[in-house]
Amino acid sequence: MTSKILAERYEVHRQLGKQTGRQTLLARDLQTQELVVIKQLFLGSDCEWQDLKLFEREAETLKALSHPSIPRYLDYLEIDEPDSKGFALVQTYVEGKTLEEHLRSGRTFSESEVKELAKSLLEILIYLHEQDPPVIHRDIKPSNILLHSRSAHSVGQVYLVDFGSVQNQAAKFGGTITVVGTYGYMAPEQFGGRSVPASDLYGLGATLIYLVTGLHPTELSQQDLRIQFADRVTQLNSNLQHFRML
Template identity: 70%
Template sequence: MNTNTSNQVLNHRYQIIRELSRQTGRRTLLALDLETQRQVVVKILYLGQDFDWQDLKLFERESIILKNLHHPQIPNYLDYFEFDATNDKGFGLVQTYIEAQSLEAQLQAGRRFSEDEVKELAKSLLVILDYLHEQEPPIIHRDIKPSNILLTNRSGNSVGEVYLVDFGSVQNIAAQEGGTITVVGTYGYMPPEQFGGRTKPASDLYSLGATLIYIMTGLHPTELPQQDLHIQFCQAIDASQEFASWLEWMVEPSLEKRFTSAKIALAAIENPPARTNLVKDSNQPLNKPLETKIRLIKTPEKLEIILPPTGFGIGLITLISCLTPIAIGSPFFSQMLAQTHAFIAFIVWLLQISAIAFVGFLILSAIDKRTRLQLQSNQMNIVNEIFGFTWQSYETITIYDIAQITVVYDTYETRLKENLFIFNQNKLVFDFDTYSNLTTLEREWLAAEISNWLKLQMS
């Protein structure tokens, strides 16, 4: 079938007017329904040489899901048919035709949007997503992007009527839990979890957030810099701090830290929660982790954090293993003591005694060494303790010089390491991981507690 020729009729009913879009093995056509005399959209999937059974599965899923959706901003399902022509065989899906330009086309034509218009657009799309995600089971679009959003001409103060189209990548939770993993979507608009073939309703929120960033910056998400998978867009947009914060929540790469539903995102758009690297509300300390051995003593005049021993880590075990032959006296050292000058023998003996003492200290530190971080009204002290013996690590630090409590994320190959630091006038004065092996929850809890007690902002 030559779809470039108008007036051809599909399924004895749909007269082709023109082609709207084309992909390998697929066509989207504008046609006239000869029975109703209304224009419709006919999506065609061909069973040609490039045919993939997965494409048919998605095509059929789209028709089944659209058939059960009834929303004024989503195309209505009209018909589904098979065709068998001279040179072609395939399937057709008929939907209502929405006479509107895509958001992508309008942006390419030079249309620009104010922050209020972007908010209005976002709210309208969130209402659609809320409808989809509230279905049983929830329906996930998986391919939200500017070309799949239609927008009629604006009128007055309205941004225009908004429509979400192209459900060719749609998935419901039931289909996902069936075990088949299909990675679909558009690079730049896909959240990290979607690359693994597993999506949640919050995955659509990421795609919507990336779309809104594109509208405001004029740059495709892949053209913006990234840091630890976070899109760095704040410097490229002209928006209020509150709306920029809301967008950061939308495109949070961690599924657990993103808005969990369209309803929550919609409720937060005018008054988003503050963004910090650690907790959602820096004024509310995190609960103490259940299994932590860290002790915390807090009064209005004093905050004391008692860190437990580090235990035997890989680094410590390696160091003890290297020192042990020297400490116990290897045959090499015994022979040297017997054959060398008395002074050299004394040096070797002294080295052996030092190694014994150092190994003993390392073992005792792993077992019993505790570090006390003491914050008082005007100073900070770091005190170490082993079996009742105490010593101070640093000189006293003036409390009003402490300017920052921060968690720093350093990536090395595939490992993610987190450290909790205290800085004094941009100089590192305390690294928690030097004194104790902390879990992520312990870092977040301590950072929140210290920041609240000092009335500092976390960063």
């Protein structure tokens, strides 16, 4: 069977994920021989204007970023085939498993690993939030965090992926209010369609709570908009338990 080649350059190896009107592919760049990830958005009856706007915003934002823990923008393509039309975003490929995959496989994270993860992710968020204007990811959660080369002595290289919900200068100066994010990891202000840099810290905090409790944030009670988890992690250092991230 002949492999499909996109834009006379990208040889498709396999599908990594699929949603309505979208798919993510693993491919090889025939010019560089490097593996790449291709995110495709198809223009069909299920595609809304907001979907296209966010997809284009993701591409423009990634094009302006340069950080070792964020997959790099490589190319943007127009798909014009007899059976499909749309757009594609090409990024560098990062080999690894998401935190969600690690948790579902039964792996646990020690307190030192949780601290290491928090530090790495905070460094990424500092970089994003120091852009002018700030870049707000808006969907920090275990399935959007990749770990590469995890070992007994290190949690591994941490990557933040999927900027499909990102808010940047395109959203800063007016425009419609957009509610994006994932329930359980969304800061309260996101339900009103507004996000600030601290909204990403809420998502990070909820992610760390999931790591130390093994419970999705929606499975835990809230009080005064704070997730209550201390009674589930009695062995956790009190300083980390009371860290005011949320």
